[in-house]
Amino acid sequence: MDSPIAVIGGNGRIGRLVVDKLLDRGERVRVLGRGPRAARRAGEVEYFRADVRDPGTLAAPLAGLSALVFSVEPGTSDSGPDSPEATMHRGVLSALAAATADGSRPHVALVSQIYVTRKSHSMNSYGRLLDWRLAGEDAVRGSGLPYTVVRPSWLTDRHAAGSQVRLEQGDTGEGKICRDDVAEALVNALYLPEGSGLTFEIYNESGSAASDWPRLFGALRHDSAAVAR
Numbered sequence: 001m002d003s004p005i006a007v008i009g010g011n012g013r014i015g016r017l018v019v020d021k022l023l024d025r026g027e028r029v030r031v032l033g034r035g036p037r038a039a040r041r042a043g044e045v046e047y048f049r050a051d052v053r054d055p056g057t058l059a060a061p062l063a064g065l066s067a068l069v070f071s072v073e074p075g076t077s078d079s080g081p082d083s084p085e086a087t088m089h090r091g092v093l094s095a096l097a098a099a100t101a102d103g104s105r106p107h108v109a110l111v112s113q114i115y116v117t118r119k120s121h122s123m124n125s126y127g128r129l130l131d132w133r134l135a136g137e138d139a140v141r142g143s144g145l146p147y148t149v150v151r152p153s154w155l156t157d158r159h160a161a162g163s164q165v166r167l168e169q170g171d172t173g174e175g176k177i178c179r180d181d182v183a184e185a186l187v188n189a190l191y192l193p194e195g196s197g198l199t200f201e202i203y204n205e206s207g208s209a210a211s212d213w214p215r216l217f218g219a220l221r222h223d224s225a226a227v228a229r
Ligand SMILES: NC(=O)c1ccc[n+]([C@@H]2O[C@H](COP(=O)([O-])OP(=O)(O)OC[C@H]3O[C@@H](n4cnc5c(N)ncnc54)[C@H](OP(=O)(O)O)[C@@H]3O)[C@@H](O)[C@H]2O)c1
Pocket: 008, 009, 010, 011, 012, 013, 014, 015, 032, 033, 034, 035, 036, 050, 051, 052, 053, 071, 072, 073, 074, 087, 111, 112, 113, 114, 151, 152, 153, 154, 155, 156
């Protein structure tokens, strides 16, 4: 791509996989995180100490991007800095504002989760996690930017539930997904026109066929043609 790609949470488990895949494609990558830079391939990325709850830290690293990946752990407090509201709603809004302040229109790929529309799910008792994640999704969908909202099921580091990827919409499923497949979905969504304007859940199932991302994305309903929720 012509301009850098920023990965907020690029020191995290999904984030690092995304960063490696982008570096493999020859991209200039900016990693944003609160702590010290992770050692892995650190020399190849531009690292910024930044916190999505502190908009002032986002301006420089999110200026002039071609794409932005948001993969942030949300916190579970009912209010205050460790609340999902602070990270997944206000944090997303701050990232969108910083990434567009100079007129840029980056493709935004947001990591959300399954259950976001199931308000009575027990996960919503942790700081209204699901409600605020959905509000963050809505902010991305309403931003006017090209975007992809990826809703992972339960994350695993290996293929615990099979090696095949299944994408769904409607948020009714249950299952598991390997972090590497989530990272593949995020990265492919940035490059493939079929991946833009989509909200989908992602699962593994038995099988070993390599993922055909244009076909997987192409089989989904575009959000503009459906109720995204
Ligand atoms: N666990 C599951 O089964 C499951 C299922 C579906 C979705 N998810 C979601 O998937 C996403 C990625 O998961 P993961 O396993 O890769 O998580 P992870 O390894 O914990 O990485 C999350 C990253 O978030 C960053 N972060 C946290 N607060 C931040 C803040 N205020 N500002 C900037 N960065 C911040 C952290 O970076 P620093 O510490 O460097 O700041 C960390 O690198 C998370 O949103 C997670 O909730 C998880």
